[in-house]
Amino acid sequence: MTVFVLASASPARRGVLRNAGIEPVVRVSNVDEDAVAAALPASATPERVVVELARAKARAVAATLDPVDFADSVVVGCDSMLLIDGELQGKPLTVEVARARWAEMAGRAADLLTGHCVLRLRDGEIVAEAADCSGTTVHFAKPEPEALEAYLASGEPLQVAGAFTLDGRGGWFVERIEGDPSSVIGIGLPLVRRLLAEVGVGIAELWVGAAELGIDTA
Secondary structure, rough: EEEEEEEEOOOOHHHHHOOOOOEEOOOOOOOOOOHHHHHHOOOOHHHHHHHHHHHHHHHHHOOOOOOOOEEEHHHHHHHHEEOOOOOEOOOOHHHHHHHHHHHHHOOEEEEEEEEEEEEEEEEEEEEEEEEEEEEEEEEOOOOOOOHHHHHHHHHHHHHHEEEEEEEOHHHHEEEEEEOHHHHHHOOOHHHHHHHHOOOOHHHHHHOHHHHHHHHOOO
16 A cells, blocks of 8 residues: 655645545654755746745655665655746735735735656665655735734644635635645645656555555654
Protein backbone atom coordinates (compact mmCIF):
# COMPACT_ATOMS: atom_id res chain seq x y z
CA MET A 1 0.00 0.00 0.00
CA THR A 2 1.36 3.40 -1.00
CA VAL A 3 1.76 5.87 1.89
CA PHE A 4 0.93 9.54 1.23
CA VAL A 5 3.36 11.95 2.91
CA LEU A 6 2.47 15.65 3.07
CA ALA A 7 5.59 17.80 3.29
CA SER A 8 3.79 20.64 5.03
CA ALA A 9 2.70 21.73 8.49
CA SER A 10 -0.39 23.44 7.05
CA PRO A 11 -3.57 22.29 8.83
CA ALA A 12 -5.57 23.61 5.87
CA ARG A 13 -3.77 21.31 3.41
CA ARG A 14 -4.17 18.39 5.78
CA GLY A 15 -7.86 19.19 6.12
CA VAL A 16 -8.37 19.23 2.35
CA LEU A 17 -6.76 15.80 2.06
CA ARG A 18 -8.72 14.34 4.95
CA ASN A 19 -12.00 15.59 3.51
CA ALA A 20 -10.98 13.98 0.21
CA GLY A 21 -10.43 10.56 1.80
CA ILE A 22 -6.67 10.60 2.49
CA GLU A 23 -5.08 10.55 5.94
CA PRO A 24 -1.60 11.89 5.18
CA VAL A 25 1.56 11.38 7.14
CA VAL A 26 2.70 14.91 7.97
CA ARG A 27 6.37 15.80 7.90
CA VAL A 28 7.69 19.37 7.96
CA SER A 29 10.59 20.27 5.67
CA ASN A 30 12.00 23.34 7.47
CA VAL A 31 13.32 24.51 4.11
CA ASP A 32 14.71 28.05 3.99
CA GLU A 33 12.26 29.39 1.42
CA ASP A 34 14.06 32.70 0.98
CA ALA A 35 17.34 30.91 0.25
CA VAL A 36 15.72 28.63 -2.33
CA ALA A 37 14.07 31.58 -4.09
CA ALA A 38 17.28 33.63 -3.98
CA ALA A 39 19.23 30.81 -5.66
CA LEU A 40 16.97 30.89 -8.72
CA PRO A 41 17.94 33.01 -11.73
CA ALA A 42 16.46 36.50 -11.93
CA SER A 43 14.60 35.38 -15.05
CA ALA A 44 12.65 32.67 -13.19
CA THR A 45 8.91 33.03 -13.72
CA PRO A 46 6.55 33.23 -10.73
CA GLU A 47 5.28 29.77 -11.63
CA ARG A 48 8.80 28.35 -11.56
CA VAL A 49 9.49 29.96 -8.19
CA VAL A 50 6.55 28.25 -6.47
CA VAL A 51 7.29 24.92 -8.18
CA GLU A 52 10.95 25.00 -7.11
CA LEU A 53 9.94 25.80 -3.54
CA ALA A 54 7.51 22.87 -3.57
CA ARG A 55 10.24 20.61 -5.00
CA ALA A 56 12.73 21.68 -2.33
CA LYS A 57 10.24 20.88 0.43
CA ALA A 58 9.34 17.48 -1.00
CA ARG A 59 12.99 16.49 -1.48
CA ALA A 60 13.96 17.65 2.01
CA VAL A 61 11.26 15.50 3.59
CA ALA A 62 11.97 12.52 1.32
CA ALA A 63 15.57 12.49 2.56
CA THR A 64 14.39 12.00 6.15
CA LEU A 65 12.00 9.06 5.64
CA ASP A 66 12.79 5.60 6.93
CA PRO A 67 13.18 3.35 3.86
CA VAL A 68 11.46 0.49 5.69
CA ASP A 69 8.35 2.31 6.93
CA PHE A 70 8.08 4.26 3.70
CA ALA A 71 9.25 1.61 1.25
CA ASP A 72 6.34 2.48 -1.07
CA SER A 73 5.34 6.10 -0.67
CA VAL A 74 4.66 9.43 -2.33
CA VAL A 75 5.83 12.74 -0.92
CA VAL A 76 3.87 15.83 -1.87
CA GLY A 77 5.34 19.31 -1.42
CA CYS A 78 3.40 22.54 -2.00
CA ASP A 79 4.07 26.25 -1.93
CA SER A 80 1.57 29.06 -2.41
CA MET A 81 2.14 32.74 -3.17
CA LEU A 82 -0.07 35.59 -4.33
CA LEU A 83 0.88 37.27 -7.59
CA ILE A 84 -0.22 40.90 -7.72
CA ASP A 85 1.17 43.63 -9.96
CA GLY A 86 3.83 41.19 -11.15
CA GLU A 87 5.23 40.53 -7.67
CA LEU A 88 4.97 37.38 -5.56
CA GLN A 89 3.78 37.75 -2.00
CA GLY A 90 4.24 35.02 0.59
CA LYS A 91 3.34 35.06 4.27
CA PRO A 92 3.19 38.60 5.71
CA LEU A 93 4.26 37.43 9.22
CA THR A 94 3.42 40.79 10.85
CA VAL A 95 0.23 42.81 11.24
CA GLU A 96 1.86 45.82 9.61
CA VAL A 97 2.79 43.92 6.45
CA ALA A 98 -0.60 42.21 6.29
CA ARG A 99 -2.37 45.58 6.63
CA ALA A 100 -0.29 47.05 3.80
CA ARG A 101 -1.04 44.09 1.56
CA TRP A 102 -4.76 44.35 2.17
CA ALA A 103 -4.60 48.05 1.32
CA GLU A 104 -3.07 47.00 -2.00
CA MET A 105 -5.39 44.14 -2.90
CA ALA A 106 -8.78 45.22 -1.50
CA GLY A 107 -11.33 45.56 -4.28
CA ARG A 108 -8.95 44.01 -6.81
CA ALA A 109 -8.15 40.63 -8.33
CA ALA A 110 -4.89 38.69 -7.98
CA ASP A 111 -3.62 35.24 -8.87
CA LEU A 112 -2.95 32.68 -6.16
CA LEU A 113 -0.21 30.38 -7.48
CA THR A 114 0.46 27.02 -5.86
CA GLY A 115 3.44 24.92 -6.85
CA HIS A 116 3.11 21.15 -6.41
CA CYS A 117 5.78 18.46 -6.48
CA VAL A 118 5.09 14.72 -6.16
CA LEU A 119 7.94 12.27 -5.53
CA ARG A 120 7.50 8.49 -5.77
CA LEU A 121 9.76 6.59 -3.37
CA ARG A 122 10.77 2.94 -3.44
CA ASP A 123 12.96 1.64 -0.61
CA GLY A 124 14.26 5.11 0.18
CA GLU A 125 15.03 6.07 -3.43
CA ILE A 126 13.20 8.61 -5.59
CA VAL A 127 12.11 6.67 -8.66
CA ALA A 128 9.77 9.23 -10.24
CA GLU A 129 8.94 12.91 -9.96
CA ALA A 130 6.20 15.17 -11.32
CA ALA A 131 5.72 18.88 -10.69
CA ASP A 132 3.51 21.70 -11.90
CA CYS A 133 1.75 24.88 -10.83
CA SER A 134 -1.93 25.72 -10.52
CA GLY A 135 -3.27 29.26 -10.61
CA THR A 136 -6.58 30.65 -9.42
CA THR A 137 -7.78 34.23 -9.75
CA VAL A 138 -9.13 35.64 -6.50
CA HIS A 139 -11.43 38.68 -6.47
CA PHE A 140 -11.17 40.50 -3.16
CA ALA A 141 -13.82 42.60 -1.45
CA LYS A 142 -13.12 45.88 0.33
CA PRO A 143 -13.39 45.00 4.02
CA GLU A 144 -14.79 47.61 6.40
CA PRO A 145 -11.89 49.09 8.43
CA GLU A 146 -13.21 47.65 11.69
CA ALA A 147 -13.63 44.19 10.18
CA LEU A 148 -10.17 44.26 8.64
CA GLU A 149 -8.55 45.28 11.93
CA ALA A 150 -10.40 42.48 13.72
CA TYR A 151 -9.19 40.03 11.05
CA LEU A 152 -5.60 41.19 11.41
CA ALA A 153 -5.85 40.96 15.20
CA SER A 154 -7.01 37.34 14.92
CA GLY A 155 -3.57 36.39 13.61
CA GLU A 156 -5.04 34.24 10.86
CA PRO A 157 -3.66 36.17 7.87
CA LEU A 158 -0.11 36.43 9.20
CA GLN A 159 1.00 32.88 8.39
CA VAL A 160 -0.73 32.35 5.04
CA ALA A 161 0.19 33.32 1.50
CA GLY A 162 -1.40 36.55 0.38
CA ALA A 163 -2.59 37.44 3.91
CA PHE A 164 -5.94 35.70 3.48
CA THR A 165 -7.65 32.32 3.71
CA LEU A 166 -10.55 31.03 1.68
CA ASP A 167 -11.64 28.43 4.23
CA GLY A 168 -11.40 30.63 7.32
CA ARG A 169 -12.31 34.16 8.39
CA GLY A 170 -10.71 35.54 5.25
CA GLY A 171 -13.43 33.88 3.21
CA TRP A 172 -15.76 36.73 4.20
CA PHE A 173 -13.59 39.07 2.15
CA VAL A 174 -13.40 37.03 -1.06
CA GLU A 175 -16.06 37.99 -3.60
CA ARG A 176 -15.40 35.09 -5.96
CA ILE A 177 -12.68 32.94 -7.48
CA GLU A 178 -11.93 31.71 -10.96
CA GLY A 179 -10.33 28.28 -10.75
CA ASP A 180 -9.82 25.48 -8.25
CA PRO A 181 -10.84 26.34 -4.66
CA SER A 182 -8.71 23.56 -3.16
CA SER A 183 -5.64 25.14 -4.78
CA VAL A 184 -6.42 28.43 -3.03
CA ILE A 185 -6.59 26.58 0.27
CA GLY A 186 -3.11 25.23 -0.47
CA ILE A 187 -3.23 21.91 -2.32
CA GLY A 188 -5.01 21.52 -5.64
CA LEU A 189 -6.73 18.15 -5.76
CA PRO A 190 -7.22 18.02 -9.56
CA LEU A 191 -3.55 18.82 -10.19
CA VAL A 192 -2.26 16.46 -7.51
CA ARG A 193 -4.40 13.68 -8.98
CA ARG A 194 -2.76 14.24 -12.36
CA LEU A 195 0.73 14.40 -10.89
CA LEU A 196 0.13 11.21 -8.92
CA ALA A 197 -0.94 9.51 -12.15
CA GLU A 198 2.33 10.64 -13.76
CA VAL A 199 4.31 8.79 -11.09
CA GLY A 200 2.08 5.71 -11.32
CA VAL A 201 -0.24 6.14 -8.34
CA GLY A 202 -4.04 6.16 -8.51
CA ILE A 203 -6.19 8.04 -6.01
CA ALA A 204 -8.10 4.91 -4.98
CA GLU A 205 -4.83 3.36 -3.76
CA LEU A 206 -4.49 6.17 -1.22
CA TRP A 207 -7.92 6.02 0.35
CA VAL A 208 -6.68 3.59 2.99
CA GLY A 209 -5.19 5.79 5.71
CA ALA A 210 -1.60 5.48 6.85
CA ALA A 211 -2.90 4.92 10.39
CA GLU A 212 -4.40 1.64 9.21
CA LEU A 213 -0.92 0.61 8.15
CA GLY A 214 0.47 1.28 11.63
CA ILE A 215 2.32 4.50 10.71
CA ASP A 216 2.16 7.56 12.95
CA THR A 217 0.53 10.36 10.95
CA ALA A 218 1.33 13.21 13.33
